[in-house]
Amino acid sequence: MFSINEMQSPSSLFSAFASITASIMFFQSMLNQILPEKVRNYLISIVQKFFYFKVHEPAHLTLVFDEGDDFIGRNQVYEAAGVYLETLRGPRTERLNVRKIHKEKELIIRLENGETVTDLYHGIKLHWTFVCSEKPANNKSSSDKASRSSEKRYYELSFHKKHEDKVCNSYIPFILGKAEAISDEKRVLKLYTLSEYYDDQWQSINLEHPATFETLAMDPKKRNDIIEDLNRFVRRKEFYKKVGRAWKRGYLLYGPPGTGKSSLVAAMANYLKFDVYDLQLAKVDRDNELRRILLSTSNRSILVIEDIDCSINLPDREEKKTTAAGSSLTLSGLLNFIDGLWSSCGDERIIIFTTNHKEKLDPALLRPGRMDMHIYMGYCTFEAFKLLASNYLEVSGDEHHLYGEIQGLLEQTEVTPAQVAEEFLKYENNADFALKEFVKFLKGKKIEGSDECESKTKTDENTIVMV
Numbered sequence: 001m002f003s004i005n006e007m008q009s010p011s012s013l014f015s016a017f018a019s020i021t022a023s024i025m026f027f028q029s030m031l032n033q034i035l036p037e038k039v040r041n042y043l044i045s046i047v048q049k050f051f052y053f054k055v056h057e058p059a060h061l062t063l064v065f066d067e068g069d070d071f072i073g074r075n076q077v078y079e080a081a082g083v084y085l086e087t088l089r090g091p092r093t094e095r096l097n098v099r100k101i102h103k104e105k106e107l108i109i110r111l112e113n114g115e116t117v118t119d120l121y122h123g124i125k126l127h128w129t130f131v132c133s134e135k136p137a138n139n140k141s142s143s144d145k146a147s148r149s150s151e152k153r154y155y156e157l158s159f160h161k162k163h164e165d166k167v168c169n170s171y172i173p174f175i176l177g178k179a180e181a182i183s184d185e186k187r188v189l190k191l192y193t194l195s196e197y198y199d200d201q202w203q204s205i206n207l208e209h210p211a212t213f214e215t216l217a218m219d220p221k222k223r224n225d226i227i228e229d230l231n232r233f234v235r236r237k238e239f240y241k242k243v244g245r246a247w248k249r250g251y252l253l254y255g256p257p258g259t260g261k262s263s264l265v266a267a268m269a270n271y272l273k274f275d276v277y278d279l280q281l282a283k284v285d286r287d288n289e290l291r292r293i294l295l296s297t298s299n300r301s302i303l304v305i306e307d308i309d310c311s312i313n314l315p316d317r318e319e320k321k322t323t324a325a326g327s328s329l330t331l332s333g334l335l336n337f338i339d340g341l342w343s344s345c346g347d348e349r350i351i352i353f354t355t356n357h358k359e360k361l362d363p364a365l366l367r368p369g370r371m372d373m374h375i376y377m378g379y380c381t382f383e384a385f386k387l388l389a390s391n392y393l394e395v396s397g398d399e400h401h402l403y404g405e406i407q408g409l410l411e412q413t414e415v416t417p418a419q420v421a422e423e424f425l426k427y428e429n430n431a432d433f434a435l436k437e438f439v440k441f442l443k444g445k446k447i448e449g450s451d452e453c454e455s456k457t458k459t460d461e462n463t464i465v466m467v
């Protein structure tokens, strides 16, 4: 053949070229004879494909998240992307879609059609685009027709191909989590009550109860214990799983009317951002109805049964044995359900019973393991009074010349926080006058009290009982 040394003159170069061409032709004719035509073509197509992809292979991958539909369900990533992208703005974002929905406090801001924003996640650049296009008329599914939606809406997420794994396994879960946290933050809580019109169905309204732990007049230690208990409960998912317990917590709130039991339920709901299901047992006739109703409550919710002692005359366990059918609503039915099925198929459930008369309750309800905490809400103490005076009259701290007298009177009277709040509401912007009138009110109460019952002593149940 030829060597480098031979490639010195044009004539030697030409002879080398001729020799290579001859060799190729020789091998080609040999291949043509050895390999059948089909095999040859196949090999050629593979080589061609390889080079084609090398040249045309796109560096970016685009994931498309459409809305989903009513049949298969909404696409969670689509929904999460909408919420998450609200937190991002690009320098080139020009158009945003803004909505205000009736009774919702916050504006809903979404990207407009064709707008793109860029996110940076662990050094990866991610480009999000929102697209809204007309659906082709012949391409509409039956669910589209039902919803009369003629638009196809989706988000496109583009990034460098090499990050596919990280995007799918880390970034998308990150967005789902983030969107949930944002929605929780903005969520308008719902108060569910049993429907007047449809049997066994919940109907909801927005829960706009303003009570919070800050506005609740109660012993500060007791308040902190409750908050700490709630915090411990929500962060211990894994613990509950490990020890094989249903992730639920039960509270029994008891005390005279107007001492803040219902307000405490609202404060707990506002604190945890949990919806409230207010179950009026009087509207439920049978165990299996109760079962259906309880099964249709959602996770991360508080189920409240107010005035458990008098809302329904529940036959106790012994009586139930003697009732023939056993199909009517029974205390054991309620308790079994709370202990078993309902709590084991749900997560983060809180059950609260309230009562004015703890002593009237069936011992089965008070048994250890049923209600985790017994919380007494009592008459207004001086500490509670100070908080109400600060909230209602804007009197701050311990400084007021009438406070000494008021403290003494509060110790001798049974006044509920509701009564104190009611008194304070009567006077606007005049704290001194309001407190003076309040002293008169307490003195009147003191006389009333001593007339009513000489021997009555003030209950001090300022503790929380953990069972």
Ligand SMILES: Nc1ncnc2c1ncn2[C@@H]1O[C@H](COP(=O)(O)OP(=O)(O)OP(=O)(O)O)[C@@H](O)[C@H]1O
Pocket (backbone or CB within 6 Å): 215, 216, 217, 218, 255, 256, 257, 258, 259, 260, 261, 262, 263, 264, 355, 356, 377, 416, 417, 418, 419, 421
């Ligand atoms: N501890 C409290 N702190 C602040 N406000 C209170 C407190 N207790 C009662 N109030 C005021 O009184 C109103 C009635 O209280 P709430 O309904 O919470 O009492 P309750 O204990 O649930 O009474 P009932 O036993 O009659 O259901 C509340 O809306 C609130 O304004």
Ligand SMILES: [Mg+2]
Pocket (backbone or CB within 6 Å): 261, 262, 263, 306, 354
């Ligand atoms: Mg109440």
